[in-house]
Amino acid sequence: MGRRYDPERRQRIIDAAIAVVGERGIGGLSHRAVAAEADVPLGSTTYHFATLDDLLVAALDQVNAEWLADMERWERDAPPDAPLADGMAGLMEMLLTGDRKRLELEYELYLAALRRTSVRPLAAAFLDRMTELLVRRTGDVDVARAINALFDGMLLQVLLTGREFDREEARAAFARVTG
Amino acid sequence: MGRRYDPERRQRIIDAAIAVVGERGIGGLSHRAVAAEADVPLGSTTYHFATLDDLLVAALDQVNAEWLADMERWERDAPPDAPLADGMAGLMEMLLTGDRKRLELEYELYLAALRRTSVRPLAAAFLDRMTELLVRRTGDVDVARAINALFDGMLLQVLLTGREFDREEARAAFARVTG
DNA sequence: CCTTTATGCGTACGCCCGTACGCATCGTTG
DNA sequence: CAACGATGCGTACGGGCGTACGCATAAAGG
Numbered sequence: 001m002g003r004r005y006d007p008e009r010r011q012r013i014i015d016a017a018i019a020v021v022g023e024r025g026i027g028g029l030s031h032r033a034v035a036a037e038a039d040v041p042l043g044s045t046t047y048h049f050a051t052l053d054d055l056l057v058a059a060l061d062q063v064n065a066e067w068l069a070d071m072e073r074w075e076r077d078a079p080p081d082a083p084l085a086d087g088m089a090g091l092m093e094m095l096l097t098g099d100r101k102r103l104e105l106e107y108e109l110y111l112a113a114l115r116r117t118s119v120r121p122l123a124a125a126f127l128d129r130m131t132e133l134l135v136r137r138t139g140d141v142d143v144a145r146a147i148n149a150l151f152d153g154m155l156l157q158v159l160l161t162g163r164e165f166d167r168e169e170a171r172a173a174f175a176r177v178t179g
Numbered sequence: 180m181g182r183r184y185d186p187e188r189r190q191r192i193i194d195a196a197i198a199v200v201g202e203r204g205i206g207g208l209s210h211r212a213v214a215a216e217a218d219v220p221l222g223s224t225t226y227h228f229a230t231l232d233d234l235l236v237a238a239l240d241q242v243n244a245e246w247l248a249d250m251e252r253w254e255r256d257a258p259p260d261a262p263l264a265d266g267m268a269g270l271m272e273m274l275l276t277g278d279r280k281r282l283e284l285e286y287e288l289y290l291a292a293l294r295r296t297s298v299r300p301l302a303a304a305f306l307d308r309m310t311e312l313l314v315r316r317t318g319d320v321d322v323a324r325a326i327n328a329l330f331d332g333m334l335l336q337v338l339l340t341g342r343e344f345d346r347e348e349a350r351a352a353f354a355r356v357t358g
Numbered sequence: 359c360c361t362t363t364a365t366g367c368g369t370a371c372g373c374c375c376g377t378a379c380g381c382a383t384c385g386t387t388g
Numbered sequence: 389c390a391a392c393g394a395t396g397c398g399t400a401c402g403g404g405c406g407t408a409c410g411c412a413t414a415a416a417g418g
Contacts, residue, residue, distance in 0.1 A: 044366060124341065160292050172321065173325035222379095223396060
């Protein structure tokens with residue numbers, strides 16, 4: 001049996017969990033669904049992640065890490081004197097014209113922390129990292145947090161209403177809040 | 180059997196559904212849990228709400244209506260020349276020092292629309308009503324939407340991180356975005 | 359080479375679930 | 389007052405679930 005030795009199985013299970021949440025939502029996350037998606041037996045998922053909460057934590061942890069890595073790259077590559085409002089509006093447009101399902105998945109996992117104390121520390125740490133990253137551009141913590149709030153709020157508005165994203169409207173809002 | 184005639188049963192079932200979501204989250208919403216909470220037999224919930232989605236829609240509809248009624252009252256009672264930024268920051272403080280569980284419940288139901296198409300129209304209509312209400316104060320749709328986004332984003336930040344709410348920081352952010 | 363430990367595998371138990379369905383009973387309408 | 393539609397009630401079916409557990413096998417260490 002070739003798969004008896006499978007050093008990357010744990011990672012594959014996490015990827016499968018993210019895929020399952022993407023397809024069926026958090027409510028559809030189950031050991032069995034993940035096992036089927038990862039093509040491993042049921043016992044294997046419960047071995048690596050004893051409870052569903054463990055699986056959820058691992059999934060959010062990975063999604064957050066990928067998001068933060070993207071943001072770091074984005075911040076590093078942007079010219080130091082580029083107007084932040086332009087950058088934020090452009091980033092939103094990029095996200096909204098990209099993989100919509102992925103974006104919804106990311107917000108679903110992130111917002112799950114509202115009610116699940118197990119993942120709340122992850123969401124809090126993620127927000128801290130985002131603030132820290134924005135502070136590098138704004139120099140002001142309060143402004144950084146306001147930008148972050150505006151970003152989440154406007155993105156949610158588009159996702160919830162299906163309204164078309166207006167880049168200039170977003171840019172103007174960011175510009176005002178940046179001061 | 181006294182309860183054989185029970186004209187308000189449907190309403191009691193909706194209230195029970197909201198209570199169940201408040202206690203166990205959307206994932207814990209089930210016909211059986213609602214029936215137990217409302218103290219009605221199982222068949223009664225399935226009669227009034229054939230599917231769980233119907234129940235969810237009714238619950239969000241009611242929560243949204245109550246929220247909007249509160250907001251209407253708030254807008255009507257505020258002096259016409261009062262600075263909007265002060266009002267919004269004060270409103271946030273009131274919500275955050277009030278019933279926290281209720282606030283989490285409201286956002287959970289509202290954000291459920293991210294992935295559930297059945298309730299998405301409700302969330303979209305709710306956002307439209309909020310925008311309309313804010314436009315009465317700002318006179319500008321874009322500013323109204325930005326305020327709404329900032330409001331949701333900052334509230335979520337506090338709920339997710341557990342950080343203490345800073346009323347002056349919020350007021351300043353609203354003031355900047357109001358222009 | 360032998361033991362130990364981590365990992366993989368299959369299965370079984372008991373629970374909760376959505377849904378369907380038939381019967382009972384009420385209010386209403388003609 | 390009769391009939392009918394709306395509502396209330398109880399139960400049963402099939403299915404998915406988390407979890408536990410025992411056995412098999414691989415890698416690692418003496």
